[in-house]
Structure formats: structure tokens, C-alpha cells
Amino acid sequence: MATFPRNEIMSLTASKPRHDLGESYGPDLRLADLLTPELADLELGYGTAAGGLQLRTAIADRHGVRPEDVVITVGGMHGIFLLAYLLADQGGQVVTTAPEFPMTRNAFETVGASVRVVPLSFDDGYRVTAGAVRAQLTPETRLVSLATPQNPSGVAVPRETLSEIADAMSEVCPEAYLMVDETYRTASYGDDPVAGTALGLGPKVVSVASLSKCHGAAGLRIGWVISTDAGLVERLTTAKFSTVVSASPVAEALAVRVFEQEPRILAERRTWLEQNLLITQDWVQANGDVVEWVRPSAGALCVVRLRPQVDLAEFRRTAGELGVRLADGDWFGDEPRVFRLGFGFLPQEELKAALDALREAVHAAH
Structure with a gap:
């Protein structure tokens, strides 16, 4: 019988964690950004x-x-x-x-x-x-x-x-x-x-x-x-x-x-993404003894890998306790020590706080 395979990436649509580094997009638009008076006359056919x-x-x-x-x-x-x-x-x-x-x-x-x-x-x-x-x-x-x-x-x-x-x-x-x-x-x-x-x-x-x-x-x-x-x-x-x-x-x-x-929306987001990318880059460099990454070409996401000396099970346990959500590499068919880090979703100060918590989790498992 045909069926849809289940993948734990569905968890991203569940409850919100304290530090969300699992998402793959930038900040959400709001309905008020798009509403115009003539939309009230739209027929719902x-x-x-x-x-x-x-x-x-x-x-x-x-x-x-x-x-x-x-x-x-x-x-x-x-x-x-x-x-x-x-x-x-x-x-x-x-x-x-x-x-x-x-x-x-x-x-x-x-x-x-x-x-x-x-x-x-x-x-x-x-x-x-x-x-x-x-x-x-x-x-x-x-x-x-x-x-x-x-x-x-x-x-x-x-x-x-x-x-x-x-x-x-x-x-x-x-x-x-x-x-x-x-x-x-x-x-x-x-x-x-x-x-x-x-x-x-x-x-x-x-x-x-x-x-x-x-x-x-x-x-x-x-x-x-x-x-x-x-x-x-x-x-x-x-x-x-x-x-x-x-x-x-x-x-x-x-x-x-x-x-x-679109020109305004994308221009604002390109600035946002650039700033958050640099924050993430600085974090990776500062924690290079325990993590490494592949710098992305575009988008609101990147891949980070734990170095071999980090205990993977302990890292996942501690990250969960600290409220840090990531997207596990095995969701995508990647190696277990890899995870997708979404840096484009959170405002800068919240991203820094999330990365601080992530650093704590990684070093606790080191």
C-alpha cells in the first residue's frame, strides 16, 4: 500500500522551543504588510x-x-x-x-x-x-x-x-x-x-x-x-x-x-541574512575546537558538524535541556554528527542567545 514516509522534520511544525535554530527561512511577513482595501472585495470562489x-x-x-x-x-x-x-x-x-x-x-x-x-x-x-x-x-x-x-x-x-x-x-x-x-x-x-x-x-x-x-x-x-x-x-x-x-x-x-x-522585502532580508551569517561565522570560528561548518552560498541555513571529540548523545541531551532546537543531519540523509543550523529566522540578539546556548551544549559534551 502506498504511503508517505514519516520524517522527524515534522517536529519543526510542533511546539516552539526556547532557542529555534532548526528553521530554514527568514522572519515571517505579517498579514498587515500585504492587506489593501480592494482585497475586501475579493470573491471567495x-x-x-x-x-x-x-x-x-x-x-x-x-x-x-x-x-x-x-x-x-x-x-x-x-x-x-x-x-x-x-x-x-x-x-x-x-x-x-x-x-x-x-x-x-x-x-x-x-x-x-x-x-x-x-x-x-x-x-x-x-x-x-x-x-x-x-x-x-x-x-x-x-x-x-x-x-x-x-x-x-x-x-x-x-x-x-x-x-x-x-x-x-x-x-x-x-x-x-x-x-x-x-x-x-x-x-x-x-x-x-x-x-x-x-x-x-x-x-x-x-x-x-x-x-x-x-x-x-x-x-x-x-x-x-x-x-x-x-x-x-x-x-x-x-x-x-x-x-x-x-x-x-x-x-x-x-x-x-x-x-x-518584492524589491523592498528582499533588500531588507538580504541585509538581515548577511548580518546573521556573519554572527554565525564568528561563532563557528570562536568554537572551532568543537565544531566546523560549510559556508553557504545563499539562503537562511548552513550545515555544522561536531568534531569527533564531542559526545553526540550527550550533546543532543544537553541541547534539549537548554531548549535549543536544531535540524538533525540524519533527517536529510547526512551523517549523524552533522546538523542544519537555521541562522536567518531569529533577530540578531535572539540568534546570539541561541548560539550561546548551543556553545554551552557543545562544550558540555566535549
Whole structure:
């Protein structure tokens, strides 16, 4: 019987801890930031299967595509699940990485895909190489799934590498699609440039993202899939209608307001993320005898590893007693001594307090 694998990452939606370093996004927007008088006249009927034209246009304009290339989904995971279902169900071959966001892995397992894994490691800086991906491709490959920047590491896949992967796929498995999860793409630090979308690499490249991470609007549950393949867009639209009919017109209208304010929202968050990244970097350097990290390329998260002399069980026990919540590496298929640290969620003073408590936990187990 088909089922959805359970993962302890669900605990992030449960009670709030004293020091929350487990989240993977920045501060939340508030409804008051988006409300306008005309929203009071919004009719609470069904939306459209593809999504409202105004919202699809806003997304298309930011990706250099047409509105008809965009399908609005109920969060980014809805889009990933639909792609898995349409392209890789009942033994369809998927090439993906480990570690990766567990819900993505769960989607492939749930639809019965045959998964081939490209292993990434802390010691190699979570770098994806075209050669490693190519080694997993076969003529039966139907979907290659990558994220840039990655969750949990925040490490980006260079565009040249993505291009080499797309070229390899055109040779080995020309019917396969390259799904690129670009959820954290616009969450750059300070004045760092924002990486371009991978969509320009060819018609078999599909982009998935949402408003949840970079924009602080996870509660709207608005995501999207973008493809210049009209046949795939039609299949996605039908699949969306068959699962949820439409997204909420209220959420879509509020999402349009997010995009209207996007330059201000992202500018504020890039400053916030840069400052919190530097706080985290200083903390890692000050505690280098007990921890090490891989510096992220973008996003509100990074990966930290306990050094061998730290007792893992004692660390977890003490961290729990101090109210420190982290995202365990084994949630993502990583080694047990690794954990995802979300530095973008808390205000600076609260982040410093949380890191102080984390230092106490690590040194207590040293």
C-alpha cells in the first residue's frame, strides 16, 4: 500500500522551543504588510487550475518566460510531488542527491520511483559535479532532481555545472527532465549578486520554487513550477486540478502583493541574512575546537558538524535541556554528527542567545 514516509522534520511544525535554530527561512511577513482595501472585495470562489494570470505574470517576468509557462502550486512541495507523480511513478528512474530535503526524497519514494543517488559530503563541501551525476544517468532516467542552493547546506550548484549536466542528459537520456529547486535562489547576502534561473539551459529544464523561504510568506502556501515545455505544463495543470482544483484566490491575491513589494522585502532580508551569517561565522570560528561548518552560498541555513571529540548523545541531551532546537543531519540523509543550523529566522540578539546556548551544549559534551 502506498504511503508517505514519516520524517522527524515534522517536529519543526510542533511546539516552539526556547532557542529555534532548526528553521530554514527568514522572519515571517505579517498579514498587515500585504492587506489593501480592494482585497475586501475579493470573491471567495474557486481560482483557476493554472493559477491567476496576474500572479503567473509576476513570476514569469522574473524568470524571462511567458505566463503560460507557469503553474501555481500549493507550496513548492506540491509542484515537486506532481512532477514525481507524472514523470517517475511506478519505477520511473530518478537521479537525485543525498543529503537532500527529506520531503523531496519522500515524494520519489511515495510514487514508487527507482532512485539513483549522487552522494554529497561535508568533507567535499557538498559540491555537485557533472561527472558524478552523469555516472548515475541511464537511458531509463526520467527525472534528475537538484536544488541550488541546497537544503540543508545552502551550497549552490554553479551554472556551468548545471549546463554540463543538461548536456549529459541530452546525450544519455534525452527524454528526461532536469528539475531544479530554486527555492533559495534570491536569498543572497547583502550586495552579493542573485544567481540567474536555470531555465535558460533548455526546454527540458524545470524550475520549482515558492514564497516560503526567501520572502517570509510560508503561510500563503504559494509555489510554482515553470517549464517552457507546453505539453508538460498541460499535464501539470491537469494534475493540479485533479489534486487540489486550485490554489486559494485569497493566497494568490496576497502573493501578488508580495511581488509588488518584492524589491523592498528582499533588500531588507538580504541585509538581515548577511548580518546573521556573519554572527554565525564568528561563532563557528570562536568554537572551532568543537565544531566546523560549510559556508553557504545563499539562503537562511548552513550545515555544522561536531568534531569527533564531542559526545553526540550527550550533546543532543544537553541541547534539549537548554531548549535549543536544531535540524538533525540524519533527517536529510547526512551523517549523524552533522546538523542544519537555521541562522536567518531569529533577530540578531535572539540568534546570539541561541548560539550561546548551543556553545554551552557543545562544550558540555566535549
